[in-house]
Amino acid sequence: SRLEKKTKGKLQKQICQVVLDHFEKQYTAELGDAWSSVRDVLTSPWCWQHALLLNRFSPSPGLESSLAEQGYHPAFPAALPYLPAAFRCYSRTAPGRFPAQKHQPGRLKGYYLLNAASLLPVLALEVRDGEDVLDLCAAPGGKSVAILQCACPGHFHCNEYDDMRSRWLEQTIESFIPDPLVNLITVSKLDGRQIGDLQPEFYDKVLVDAPCSNDRSWLFSADPQQAVLRLMQRKELSSLQFQLLRSAVKALRPGGSLVYSTCTLSRAENSDVIKLLLSSCSNVMPVDISGMARAVSQEFAFLSGTQQHELLVLPEKGRAWGPMYVAKLKKVQ
Numbered sequence: 001s002r003l004e005k006k007t008k009g010k011l012q013k014q015i016c017q018v019v020l021d022h023f024e025k026q027y028t029a030e031l032g033d034a035w036s037s038v039r040d041v042l043t044s045p046w047c048w049q050h051a052l053l054l055n056r057f058s059p060s061p062g063l064e065s066s067l068a069e070q071g072y073h074p075a076f077p078a079a080l081p082y083l084p085a086a087f088r089c090y091s092r093t094a095p096g097r098f099p100a101q102k103h104q105p106g107r108l109k110g111y112y113l114l115n116a117a118s119l120l121p122v123l124a125l126e127v128r129d130g131e132d133v134l135d136l137c138a139a140p141g142g143k144s145v146a147i148l149q150c151a152c153p154g155h156f157h158c159n160e161y162d163d164m165r166s167r168w169l170e171q172t173i174e175s176f177i178p179d180p181l182v183n184l185i186t187v188s189k190l191d192g193r194q195i196g197d198l199q200p201e202f203y204d205k206v207l208v209d210a211p212c213s214n215d216r217s218w219l220f221s222a223d224p225q226q227a228v229l230r231l232m233q234r235k236e237l238s239s240l241q242f243q244l245l246r247s248a249v250k251a252l253r254p255g256g257s258l259v260y261s262t263c264t265l266s267r268a269e270n271s272d273v274i275k276l277l278l279s280s281c282s283n284v285m286p287v288d289i290s291g292m293a294r295a296v297s298q299e300f301a302f303l304s305g306t307q308q309h310e311l312l313v314l315p316e317k318g319r320a321w322g323p324m325y326v327a328k329l330k331k332v333q
């Protein structure tokens, strides 16, 4: 249609060439043939899909039937062992956006719009009722909300270092979580690298959804100078990620587990960081998540040949989720 052409034209213009050139070089070397189809999806925002995570604390009558009428289907198979019945996520192969709900003080929202791949780290964490949970890098709070759709932790600590994003996190929690449950949640504004020393052996589960190169949004940087700067500073992210992971390991009780995730394809920020952690911490072991990957392989496309404790979601047409890297580790007793 004319409108689609117009939107296409507008979005096409916004691709940041320096970023695309940089990715082209790096990801051709790292992903081989898989990169060109990933690139096609990442550079075609009109193909992008989104999913809706329903809020179990604010059921909207008629929402599920209206979603079904619009071609949405449950994104995760009901048979997943770690998926509670209350966890409802809908996705659609066709692109297009479902309207977002505005924040209204004192009113709970019915759903959260997201990239379906961002639920995989939450599912991999397998939080059970009563467990003490830390979300180390939590803003804007999508994964914190998703964790609370899965279980009711004993104590839930959501941390975000950045001041403004931390307020955003508080607003998300207020929009999705009802009063009695809110009392289980602590929001802090600490440097995640310090939490391990502040609260050693305190948590059963830790999510490290790390600051990373955001491939999808970097490709559309409006300011090329800022984009160049980001690309130059990219190397420093790996060391921040490693330090956040070290802190997460300290914060875990022996026997507890952590999930590390990023939304980049970059090996330096994904498997290299995990490899370094495994080789430098003798009390950390990899946890096999290949069963989960197999169970959701209808909805998600994964890079083949990764280790059993990790997965990398590669966006493809009709399954435009990701990029999302997930790894799971356990602290030994």
Ligand code: SAM
Pocket: 118, 136, 137, 138, 139, 140, 141, 142, 143, 144, 159, 160, 161, 162, 165, 190, 191, 192, 193, 209, 210, 211, 212
């Ligand atoms: N988990 C969030 C969600 O699902 O909505 C997204 C988290 S985002 C990928 C990473 C976050 O880490 C950013 O909000 C960033 O401000 C925060 N961050 C950066 N450095 C940090 C640090 N040293 N400690 C804690 N958080 C940090």
